[in-house]
Amino acid sequence: MIVYMIVKHSRALVSLVINYDLPNNRELYIHRIGRSGRFGRKGVAINFVKSDDIKILRDIEQYYSTQIDEMPMNVADLI
DSSP states (O other), X not given: XXXXXXXXXXXXXXXXXXXXXXXXXXXXHHHHHTTBSOTTOEEEEEEEEOGGGHHHHHHXXXXXXXXXXXXXXXXXXXX
């Protein structure tokens, strides 16, 4: 399993979203991660991604013109 993350700058009281299973469609993915990083706060979404999910992840990246990076081994670098 590979862990991917996206950092968002948006508006909510949630600063961390963890997707233990990657949603199988773009709209649900955005709905889930949209909960992180609102009201000018920094937010992080962490996705647990199986090799079967890579195609869905790339589709989300392409559709929303974004890049979802593999999470660094040193999580302290995120802070």
